[in-house]
Amino acid sequence: MSKDVIIACDFPSAEETFRFLDRFTGQKPFVKIGMELFYAEGPSIVREIKRRGHKIFLDLKLHDIPNTVKRAMACLADLDVDMTNVHAAGGIKMMAAGKEGLESKGGSPLLIAVTQLTSTSQETMENELLIEHPLQDVVTQYARNAKAAGLGGVVCSPLEAGMIHQACGRDFLTITPGIRFEDSAADDQTRVTTPAKARLLGSDYIVVGRPITQADDPAAAYERCVRDFLGVEAK
Ligand code: C5P
Numbered sequence: 738m739s740k741d742v743i744i745a746c747d748f749p750s751a752e753e754t755f756r757f758l759d760r761f762t763g764q765k766p767f768v769k770i771g772m773e774l775f776y777a778e779g780p781s782i783v784r785e786i787k788r789r790g791h792k793i794f795l796d797l798k799l800h801d802i803p804n805t806v807k808r809a810m811a812c813l814a815d816l817d818v819d820m821t822n823v824h825a826a827g828g829i830k831m832m833a834a835g836k837e838g839l840e841s842k843g844g845s846p847l848l849i850a851v852t853q854l855t856s857t858s859q860e861t862m863e864n865e866l867l868i869e870h871p872l873q874d875v876v877t878q879y880a881r882n883a884k885a886a887g888l889g890g891v892v893c894s895p896l897e898a899g900m901i902h903q904a905c906g907r908d909f910l911t912i913t914p915g916i917r918f919e920d921s922a923a924d925d926q927t928r929v930t931t932p933a934k935a936r937l938l939g940s941d942y943i944v945v946g947r948p949i950t951q952a953d954d955p956a957a958a959y960e961r962c963v964r965d966f967l968g969v970e971a972k
Contacts, residue, residue: 800827807835824851932966
């Protein structure tokens with residue numbers, strides 16, 4: 738897989754999603770479909786976006802006992818997406834079972850793991866989850882576990898990309914949200930990085946939502962992201 742910009746299509750309905758995607762003429766951006774859109778519209782939204790020629794990251798963050806995750810992933814395998822994910826907190830067996838399910842129909846989509854959610858603070862980890870280790874060590878350990886389970890990478894902050902590559906190797910992919918242009922609002926993201934900085938930090942894919950979805954000209958904002966992150970014009 739080569740580096741790319743993934744647009745987070747955080748819309749409540751198919752109608753709004755297609756109204757947004759219709760504004761891209763000539764480009765077929767890689768898109769992320771999350772829980773909101775998938776639960777609202779079901780698998781048909783994935784099939785339709787795929788039919789339109791987009792690559793898809795299905796961001797459903799599975800986390801359950803290994804057998805359930807394996808069987809759920811076998812269902813998702815029918816959708817033939819390019820990338821999907823599980824929670825590393827489910828453990829190595831669960832992640833490996835997810836991979837087995839996902840590959841049970843003959844394909845091999847990229848399976849990645851969520852480490853610690855960026856909404857989880859050191860304080861939450863210690864006081865609520867009783868995990869008494871530095872957050873960065875936990876993130877690195879979860880990434881190592883994901884690699885041991887045969888997964889291809891993790892979702893993380895661009896600021897953690899270097900540390901994860903050091904622990905898991907350069908081929909282990911880092912998929913990084915929390916991206917903002919210098920001149921755009923941070924919204925509810927606390928630690929933000931520009932596309933160009935994410936490239937320098939070693940991110941393999943950047944996930945960008947509001948800076949593109951809420952832009953007056955989404956296609957131009959997407960092109961700006963691609964230019965800054967990849968150093969080339971959008972396809
Ligand atoms: O609009 P924005 O660029 O903040 O969107 C970022 C996307 O990445 C959202 O879909 C959000 O759910 C997702 N994400 C994140 N932080 C994580 C994991 C996923 O922002 N740690």
